[in-house]
Amino acid sequence: QKEVEQNSGPLSVPEGAIASLNCTYSDRGSQSFFWYRQYSGKSPELIMFIYSNGDKEDGRFTAQLNKASQYVSLLIRDSQPSDSATYLCAVKAEAAGNKLTFGGGTRVLVKP
Amino acid sequence: ETGVTQTPRHLVMGMTNKKSLKCEQHLGHNAMYWYKQSAKKPLELMFVYNFKEQTENNSVPSRFSPECPNSSHLFLHLHTLQPEDSALYLCASSQDPPGEQYFGPGTRLTVT
Numbered sequence: 248q249k250e251v252e253q254n255s256g257p258l259s260v261p262e263g264a265i266a267s268l269n270c271t272y273s274d275r276g277s278q279s280f281f282w283y284r285q286y287s288g289k290s291p292e293l294i295m296f297i298y299s300n301g302d303k304e305d306g307r308f309t310a311q312l313n314k315a316s317q318y319v320s321l322l323i324r325d326s327q328p329s330d331s332a333t334y335l336c337a338v339k340a341e342a343a344g345n346k347l348t349f350g351g352g353t354r355v356l357v358k359p
Numbered sequence: 360e361t362g363v364t365q366t367p368r369h370l371v372m373g374m375t376n377k378k379s380l381k382c383e384q385h386l387g388h389n390a391m392y393w394y395k396q397s398a399k400k401p402l403e404l405m406f407v408y409n410f411k412e413q414t415e416n417n418s419v420p421s422r423f424s425p426e427c428p429n430s431s432h433l434f435l436h437l438h439t440l441q442p443e444d445s446a447l448y449l450c451a452s453s454q455d456p457p458g459e460q461y462f463g464p465g466t467r468l469t470v471t
Contacts, residue, residue, distance in 0.1 A: 281459055290449055290462040291402075292361070335402070339458050344407075346415060347460055351401040 250274060251338050253350035262359050266323040270336030270350050273317070279339040280319045281347065282310060284332045291335055295321070326357045362386040363463035365450050371469045372440065380435040380466050382450030391433040392460065393425060394449040402449070408433060409455070440470045 252271045260266040270280075278299045283291035295310045297303045297319070302311045309322040319338075323330055333354045337347040362385045372378050384391060393405040407415035408427040422444075424436040433450055447467055451460040 279458055283462075290447075290465045293459055293461060296459045337460075344409070344414060344455075346404065346407065347458070349402040 250348045251336055251350040253334075253336055253353045255351055256354040257356045258353055259356045259358060260323075260326045262326060262328060262357055264326055266326045266330065266355055266357070268321045268323075268334050268336075268353050268355070269318055270320070270338075271316075271318040272338045272348075274338065274340045274343075274348075275317065276340040276342055277317075277338045278341050280310065280312060281337040281339070282308075282321045283335040283337065284330075285335055285352065286332045323355075326355075328357050328359055331355055331357045361461040361463065363450060363452055363461055365448075365463035365466050367466060368464060369467045369469075371471060372437070373471055374440060374442070376440075377436070377438040379437065380448055380450075380468075382433040382435075382463055384431055384433075384450075384452035384461075384463075386452055386454070386461065388452040388454045388461075389430055390453045390455055391427060391430070392451040392453075393423075393433065393435050394451065394462075396447040396449060396465075398446075406435075437468075440468075442470050444468065445470045 281296040285291045297310045307324045311320045333352040335352045336350040390409045395403045405419045406425040426434040447465045449465045450463040453460040
């Protein structure tokens, strides 16, 4: 079983709609959760992070944590063609020190 | 710009060459990382340095040799690489806690 799993997609979303991405993790000790956006040929860019104590909203992005079911989600409201990218989920457990464990990413395509 | 720079951005080398990748972070972080990203595969953590001390080596072949002379600079020395080592090599840095990592633009390496 992979430690951090994401549906590889592509997730096709009409422009203006909400894109909903999920990420499941296996380590119950995970305490920090990160979402990165990666455009083709570019490096990952941090867009949001949350801790185990709550959800977070930043502009059009909302990250939500479901600890009981061990998944974290990213919602992108009013999706734009510029949101088309691969979204990487990363998880950090207290016992892992500095180490982030990354999922394989979900490719999102926003169609005009 | 994330405050993490990498040089060179592109590198083509033969299997008998020796080359080095350089990373510099201007964020005052205390940890630095090397990742490998191959096509269609998740990010692979290679090395972690925390306060200049190597704290993780993820079973990386000895043809990859990291060096961290101070907390702002990180090198990856390459020698006798194989064609399957062709990939995007990403450097990242973080301050722990809270631990979110910021990536440099990467070096696209092609081994011929």
